[in-house]
Amino acid sequence: MTANSRVGYRRLPGGKSGLLRRDTLWLGPDHLLHVRSSRFSEDYRRFYFTDIQALVVQHRPVGNRLAVDWVAIGVGVAALTALFLAHHAAWGTLFAVVVAAYIWYVLRREDCEAWVQTAVGTAELPPLCRIRSANRALALIDEQVREAQPAIPVAELSRALDTPPPLPVTVEANPPPAPPPLPQAVDSSRVPSPIYVVAFVLLLIVGVLKMFAALSASSALNVVWVSAASYFAFPVLVILPLIRDGTRNIRGSRLGAVLISMVTTGTIGMNAINWASSEANRKMQTAEVRKVYETLENGAPLRIGLAVILLALAIWGLLAFLTAPGPADRRSDGPLTLFGPEGS
Amino acid sequence: MKLQSPLTHCHVCLAPIAYPAEGATVQCRCGVRARALVYPAIFRMSDGSIGEAIQGDGEAACFAHEGKRAVAACDSCGRFVCALCRIAWGSRILCPTCVNAAEKRTDLLTRSRTHYDTMALTVALGSIVLFTISVLTAPIAIYLAIRALRSPRSLVPRTMWRAWTALAIGTLELGGWSWLLVYVVMRTGR
Numbered sequence: 098m099t100a101n102s103r104v105g106y107r108r109l110p111g112g113k114s115g116l117l118r119r120d121t122l123w124l125g126p127d128h129l130l131h132v133r134s135s136r137f138s139e140d141y142r143r144f145y146f147t148d149i150q151a152l153v154v155q156h157r158p159v160g161n162r163l164a165v166d167w168v169a170i171g172v173g174v175a176a177l178t179a180l181f182l183a184h185h186a187a188w189g190t191l192f193a194v195v196v197a198a199y200i201w202y203v204l205r206r207e208d209c210e211a212w213v214q215t216a217v218g219t220a221e222l223p224p225l226c227r228i229r230s231a232n233r234a235l236a237l238i239d240e241q242v243r244e245a246q247p248a249i250p251v252a253e254l255s256r257a258l259d260t261p262p263p264l265p266v267t268v269e270a271n272p273p274p275a276p277p278p279l280p281q282a283v284d285s286s287r288v289p290s291p292i293y294v295v296a297f298v299l300l301l302i303v304g305v306l307k308m309f310a311a312l313s314a315s316s317a318l319n320v321v322w323v324s325a326a327s328y329f330a331f332p333v334l335v336i337l338p339l340i341r342d343g344t345r346n347i348r349g350s351r352l353g354a355v356l357i358s359m360v361t362t363g364t365i366g367m368n369a370i371n372w373a374s375s376e377a378n379r380k381m382q383t384a385e386v387r388k389v390y391e392t393l394e395n396g397a398p399l400r401i402g403l404a405v406i407l408l409a410l411a412i413w414g415l416l417a418f419l420t421a422p423g424p425a426d427r428r429s430d431g432p433l434t435l436f437g438p439e440g441s
Numbered sequence: 442m443k444l445q446s447p448l449t450h451c452h453v454c455l456a457p458i459a460y461p462a463e464g465a466t467v468q469c470r471c472g473v474r475a476r477a478l479v480y481p482a483i484f485r486m487s488d489g490s491i492g493e494a495i496q497g498d499g500e501a502a503c504f505a506h507e508g509k510r511a512v513a514a515c516d517s518c519g520r521f522v523c524a525l526c527r528i529a530w531g532s533r534i535l536c537p538t539c540v541n542a543a544e545k546r547t548d549l550l551t552r553s554r555t556h557y558d559t560m561a562l563t564v565a566l567g568s569i570v571l572f573t574i575s576v577l578t579a580p581i582a583i584y585l586a587i588r589a590l591r592s593p594r595s596l597v598p599r600t601m602w603r604a605w606t607a608l609a610i611g612t613l614e615l616g617g618w619s620w621l622l623v624y625v626v627m628r629t630g631r
Binding site: 104106108121123130132134136137138139140141147148149150151152153154155156157158210212214215216219235239242243246247248249251252253254255 | 460
């Protein structure tokens with residue numbers, strides 16, 4: 098321990114940046130350093146290689162990411178189509194903005210979480226929030242930890258994972274009586290709320306009406322409120338509940354995300370076609386060109402397709418929420434120990 | 442609500458996960474993939490020892506606790522320490538006094554640092570935008586920049602361009618105000 102000793106740190110791949118906060122990981126000679134920087138200061142947390150019991154990386158669900166991918170592709174394609182049809186700078190600008198925003202999102206999106214466990218407890222490592230950088234960083238950390246700790250056969254480690262080590266020795270001869278058990282926590286996020294069911298029933302009605310309108314080739318059923326409901330109420334009724342629940346507690350969330358994206362893409366595409374059609378009618382005089390747009394606008398396959406997707410989304414939503422496991426299906430968590438709930 | 446340890450439970454559905462010790466990727470029933478690297482330290486748990494009482498006259502006592510039996514000597518100051526006072530720091534054994542004294546002298550115990558250079562640069566850049574108050578903020582920026590240059594730096598590599606830039610801006614602003622003052626005085630004197 099020398100005065101003003103400087104430790105040589107090596108920056109590890111990964112990092113998490115926010116508006117006012119930045120998390121980075123550094124490899125020291127005998128420890129891992131987590132640096133949490135705010136604007137005007139930084140805090141340090143050290144994990145010595147000899148103390149690290151385990152490093153855990155868990156992927157995040159792909160549901161939300163998939164939805165963003167599909168929506169970006171849909172909006173991009175719709176903007177590009179509108180650009181070619183209408184030759185208006187606004188569509189080009191929209192396309193450029195969508196592409197730039199999507200690239201920014203892809204470069205920054207987080208797809209995993211990582212933790213380090215020591216004898217004291219478990220700490221999250223926020224800088225390791227992307228799989229590729231997390232794997233590279235873990236390889237470097239793993240090398241150092243294995244050098245710092247004596248080698249033990251894999252079978253021994255497996256036994257440690259199967260049977261948690263004993264709790265610390267009780268010092269007092271007469272330990273105090275155990276506190277009364279905590280009441281069973283009810284996770285309300287897994288209980289389907291009636292509002293969701295009502296929302297999906299309404300969506301089902303909208304889908305049925307649109308299907309009738311498409312099949313009958315009549316605009317009598319394609320009334321304004323139906324379109325308004327499907328275009329504008331749909332995000333409020335469906336996407337917000339999904340975001341609130343984080344899609345993690347909903348069965349088949351990937352399918353739901355794909356359906357939502359398809360409906361979003363479809364509605365945007367239909368609107369783009371309608372707009373292009375009206376522009377063509379206004380500007381172009383050629384009867385053949387007008388006919389092409391009118392065919393596109395009134396084409397039954399597009400409307401039927403959109404109605405089918407809308408119905409599928411409504412049925413998925415109803416099934417997902419109605420079959421979601423309630424609190425009774427959940428296992429008892431029991432008292433919390435270092436290795437999770439007792440008896441797990 | 443993450444109550445369970447990530448080493449034993451999925452962070453998404455909270456279901457138990459059985460990790461293989463060789464570090465292979467496993468898939469939870471909710472579809473989330475995960476991987477754990479397990480090390481021999483998992484066998485080492487705290488023994489909860491608080492130090493034993495002295496049994497006979499021939500035993501050394503802890504420097505801080507007279508009634509407790511010494512189990513080691515501090516590698517820094519040589520004082521005897523009991524099991525409660527013994528602090529394992531890497532490969533060395535230290536007493537609490539040495540750890541406390543060392544906290545300000547070594548990077549190995551520092552828990553936080555203040556970025557005076559960022560503060561200085563912020564004040565300096567702010568005074569460019571609001572030039573009229575720079576007569577007040579320029580000295581502050583210079584003070585903060587000098588403090589940044591004299592204070593212990595960040596533990597991790599960090600250049601000092603912010604401090605130097607703030608110093609330059611602050612000096613220029615002060616120079617400008619000085620010139621203006623001299624100019625006004627000379628004009629008034631004529």
